[in-house]
Amino acid sequence: MIVTNKGKKMSKQAVVLDTIKNTKGKGGMTAAQLKLAEAQSEDYSDMKQQMQEIKQKVEVVEQKMDNVEIQLAGIKGSVDIILENSRYKSKLIENKYFWATIMLLLVLIAGINHLSDLIKLFGG
Numbered sequence: 001m002i003v004t005n006k007g008k009k010m011s012k013q014a015v016v017l018d019t020i021k022n023t024k025g026k027g028g029m030t031a032a033q034l035k036l037a038e039a040q041s042e043d044y045s046d047m048k049q050q051m052q053e054i055k056q057k058v059e060v061v062e063q064k065m066d067n068v069e070i071q072l073a074g075i076k077g078s079v080d081i082i083l084e085n086s087r088y089k090s091k092l093i094e095n096k097y098f099w100a101t102i103m104l105l106l107v108l109i110a111g112i113n114h115l116s117d118l119i120k121l122f123g124g
Contacts, residue, residue, distance in 0.1 A: 011048070014041045 017037050020027040026034060070118070092098050 011044060013043065013044055017041050 017034075020029060020037070021034065029037070
């Protein structure tokens with residue numbers, strides 16, 4: 001982009017076209033050729049603006065994708081923890097020492113309840 005003395009940004013294409021228009025004899029271009037060049041210059045400016053807008057939208061999409069990737073990593077971590085806990089519980093339930101300990105605790109609890117009944121029975 002080139003900035004003119006009027007502060008207006010112009011593409012190289014627009015600058016060349018402006019120079020041709022201000023040249024005596026229009027640089028050998030006919031009125032139709034000048035109109036075509038003006039239209040092409042305007043189309044180029046419009047296209048450049050659209051490309052800039054697309055670039056900005058792509059940057060927003062990239063940022064959103066980065067956020068999605070971070071969230072997915074967090075979800076994966078949570079699922080991994082759940083699966084690991086599930087495996088641990090599964091191994092615990094299959095362990096015979098776990099069940100033996102549970103049975104012993106139940107016997108002890110039942111025995112304590114009966115022990116208190118015996119103490120009450122003998123006058124305690």
